[in-house]
Amino acid sequence: MASGLVVKSPMAKVPFHVASVGLNLYSVEELCFFISRNLPLADEHLLNDSLADWLGEQCGQTWLAGEMKEILREAADPVPECLSLLFRNSGYFTQAELNTLFARMKSYADLAASKRQKVQADVLMDRGKYQKAIDYYEDILRGERKTNIDKSFTGLVYFNAGCAYERLFYTEKAEEYFLKAYELLMDRLSLLAVLSAAYLNGGEEAVHARAEELHAHATLVEDVMESIQDLKVPEYPANLEKAVDEWIAAYHYATDL
Secondary structure (H helix, E strand, O other): OOOOOOOOOOOOOOOEEEOOOOEEEOOHHHHHHHHHHOHHHOOOOOOOHHHHHHHHHOOOOHHHHHHHHHHHHHOOOHHHHHHHHHHHHOOOOOHHHHHHHHHHHHHHHOOOHHHHHHHHHHHHHHOOOHHHHHHHHHHHHHHHHHHOOOHHHHHHHHHHHHHHHHHOOOHHHHHHHHHHHHHHHOOHHHHHHHHHHHHHHHHHHHHHHHHHHHOOOHHHHHHHHHHHHOOOOOOOOOOHHHHHHHHHHHHHHHHOO
16 A cells, blocks of 8 residues: 555544544544544444545545545454554654554453453543443443353443442432442442442431441441531532533533433
8 A cells, every 4th residue: 555644634624523422523633632542432433434434525535535445345353454544644643652552452452342342431431421331331231141250340340330320310220230349349449339329319327227238347337428428518509500501511411312
């Protein structure tokens, strides 16, 4: 293949929309930056004909678009090949940065499918896309319930899913999943999460009832209650209408509703 080096590509008039995180990208450089910071999200949902068309039509990268489409048609595993093509010909990365990216790509590719999926879900969690993260976690758990071969891994998935449910105020589901995580991991963090969720669902009485059920030490209950009491009382927003609009926007972002 001839070199198709991309240098300071033009800004797109029509952005490329990354549906998984609700983000618009306007140049090859922005695309490379986004992928390099969110490598697990670079899958077949991102690297496809639509992206190739955008690179050709909006960024003027007809060579790059053509090569990417050829890979998508012919390669058995097109995602890593498309990434390599994009990274090498973007003009955005130094050779040292490329070496680091390719090492990360290999490390990620070497993971089992369920563990790659968990990494994707964790990235979505970090970006506040809680419902999408839940969808990934639940898909993993459906598979893990059938195989049940890695209790530690399944416990971590339950825990992270519980965190996602809690962020969306599904507190009963959160407590259920934290409890499943604790049953598998038997660790202090999961137990603290169970007790904290119990408080959200039923107050201090529920915390003591759950602690007794799980034979939790009294000092652990004291730690939970002290942490709750130390929480700051939220201040009433000066501009309530603006605050409500922001809360609604945040909810839509987190749930895609």
